[in-house]
Amino acid sequence: MSSTLLEVTRVCHEEVERLERLIVKDLQAEPATNKDRLHQSHRVRNMIEQVMSTTNKLVEIYEDKDNARKDEIGALGGQTATGTNVFSAFYDRLKEIRDYHRRHPAARVVDTTDEFELLLKEEPQVEFSGEEASGRYLDLHELYNDYINSKFGEKIEYVAYLDVFSQPHKISRKLKLTRQYKEYLQKLLEYLIYFVERTEPLQDLERMFSKVKDEFEEQWADGSISGWENDARGNGHVSAQDPVIDLDYYTSVEELMVVGPEKLKEALAALGLKTGGTIQQRAERLFLTKHTPLEKLDRKHFVKGYRAREQNGLSSAPQPSEDAKDIALMEVKMKKLCDLLDETIERTKENVEKKQALTFEEMEAEREEDEVQAESESDDEEGQIYNPLKLPMGFDGKPIPYWLYKLHGLGQEFKCEICGNHSYWGRRAYERHFKEWRHQHGMRCLGIPNTKNFNEITSIEEAKQLWERIQERQGVNKWRPDLEEEYEDQEGNIYPKKTYTDLQRQGLV
Numbered sequence: 001m002s003s004t005l006l007e008v009t010r011v012c013h014e015e016v017e018r019l020e021r022l023i024v025k026d027l028q029a030e031p032a033t034n035k036d037r038l039h040q041s042h043r044v045r046n047m048i049e050q051v052m053s054t055t056n057k058l059v060e061i062y063e064d065k066d067n068a069r070k071d072e073i074g075a076l077g078g079q080t081a082t083g084t085n086v087f088s089a090f091y092d093r094l095k096e097i098r099d100y101h102r103r104h105p106a107a108r109v110v111d112t113t114d115e116f117e118l119l120l121k122e123e124p125q126v127e128f129s130g131e132e133a134s135g136r137y138l139d140l141h142e143l144y145n146d147y148i149n150s151k152f153g154e155k156i157e158y159v160a161y162l163d164v165f166s167q168p169h170k171i172s173r174k175l176k177l178t179r180q181y182k183e184y185l186q187k188l189l190e191y192l193i194y195f196v197e198r199t200e201p202l203q204d205l206e207r208m209f210s211k212v213k214d215e216f217e218e219q220w221a222d223g224s225i226s227g228w229e230n231d232a233r234g235n236g237h238v239s240a241q242d243p244v245i246d247l248d249y250y251t252s253v254e255e256l257m258v259v260g261p262e263k264l265k266e267a268l269a270a271l272g273l274k275t276g277g278t279i280q281q282r283a284e285r286l287f288l289t290k291h292t293p294l295e296k297l298d299r300k301h302f303v304k305g306y307r308a309r310e311q312n313g314l315s316s317a318p319q320p321s322e323d324a325k326d327i328a329l330m331e332v333k334m335k336k337l338c339d340l341l342d343e344t345i346e347r348t349k350e351n352v353e354k355k356q357a358l359t360f361e362e363m364e365a366e367r368e369e370d371e372v373q374a375e376s377e378s379d380d381e382e383g384q385i386y387n388p389l390k391l392p393m394g395f396d397g398k399p400i401p402y403w404l405y406k407l408h409g410l411g412q413e414f415k416c417e418i419c420g421n422h423s424y425w426g427r428r429a430y431e432r433h434f435k436e437w438r439h440q441h442g443m444r445c446l447g448i449p450n451t452k453n454f455n456e457i458t459s460i461e462e463a464k465q466l467w468e469r470i471q472e473r474q475g476v477n478k479w480r481p482d483l484e485e486e487y488e489d490q491e492g493n494i495y496p497k498k499t500y501t502d503l504q505r506q507g508l509v
Contacts, residue, residue: 135199192337271294
């Protein structure tokens with residue numbers, strides 16, 4: 001049985017209302033972890049997109065371009081398009097309904113409440129690379145390689161690149177106008193947008209970019225865009241140093257001809273060269289400037305009177321670069337996204353610096369912990385825990401793998417008397433505890449500084465004996481009043497306390 005248009009309208013309104021209630025219910029629940037928060041944001045985003053799709057469908061129905069809704073409403077009031085009686089239309093409709101249920105006796109009303117409630121338990125699949133760590137860090141290694149291997153980049157470390165990639169104003173305008181820089185900037189902008197869409201799905205990027213573009217147009221007209229002041233005011237003419245076409249990308253005249261006659265004409269005019277001739281002649285004339293400076297070119301290639309105007313300080317009319325505005329707008333959008341991801345960029349720098357400070361063994365240990373976490377998450381959480389070897393429980397409430405248990409020596413117990421006879425399982429935990437709060441508190445209670453001299457010492461008596469020996473060894477450097485306290489006689493002579501006392505007894509001072 002085909003649904004009427006009014007019934008479709010009612011169903012769409014009901015769906016929108018259900019989705020709005022689900023969004024409110026989902027947002028009222030406080031996520032326990034960052035992963036839960038990410039899933040919640042993506043769920044809400046998906047439901048918002050469903051609301052928008054259904055609303056667009058309702059708008060089309062209410063616009064009623066084919067008058068189908070108008071005819072259906074008229075039929076309800078007894079005004080049919082064919083002029084039939086309202087009762088005849090009613091009984092025809094009733095007969096259609098009865099015929100439908102006769103053909104489908106098992107048909108029943110479907111309750112969609114459970115179907116909508118399942119949306120709250122959905123866990124959307126979001127793809128992240130290993131370096132991104134579920135959206136905690138940026139993965140800019142590919143862009144970093146493009147940067148250091150380009151003409152506009154520098155040979156710097158990855159950590160330094162994380163500081164400079166969001167500062168395009170430090171790159172000269174000549175290098176910004178190259179095709180290589182434009183492609184790099186497009187790639188960087190696409191990655192940042194994709195990253196924000198995965199980590200902040202509720203962020204309205206279209207609205208943000210619309211506002212950025214409006215502000216950009218005003219600043220471009222005023223010439224206040226950082227690094228593009230000359231282009232914005234129309235004074236940044238294209239010269240031999242800032243070519244319309246980057247000749248470094250072309251190795252022959254035939255490759256240059258692919259650009260097209262209009263682009264070649266524009267580039268020749270910007271250099272003051274003749275613009276006439278076939279496309280091959282234009283390409284040959286422009287290709288001469290790749291290896292020959294303009295001042296050394298034959299005068300026959302220049303427009304008549306161009307050299308004279310140049311000598312008198314009169315050059316041709318300024319021609320702003322065609323791509324300058326597009327590149328400047330991409331830079332503004334990129335900087336806006338970097339401001340939005342400021343905390344993520346800082347976390348990424350800290351993570352890279354931390355990795356550089358780790359030893360190979362520590363990096364392997366971290367990788368193993370990540371693998372254990374991934375294996376634990378993939379297991380069935382509702383299954384019964386089977387632990388015949390009595391292995392220690394992991395952070396997820398499940399026993400750790402036996403190979404990891406043996407690798408880290410977790411069957412070996414270390415006790416520390418300074419920590420109140422607290423037990424530490426495994427050599428790694430034992431070595432790490434000397435810098436933890438429990439051991440530091442115990443050392444403070446003993447009145448002993450927690451320095452490297454006391455590493456591997458867990459006995460209170462041994463710690464006290466070592467502290468006494470250290471004090472005795474350092475005693476030679478202590479200040480001794482009987483030797484170092486000085487006195488002055490009436491004539492201004494300076495004596496140590498012992499010497500002054502002996503002379504005073506003898507009556508010499």
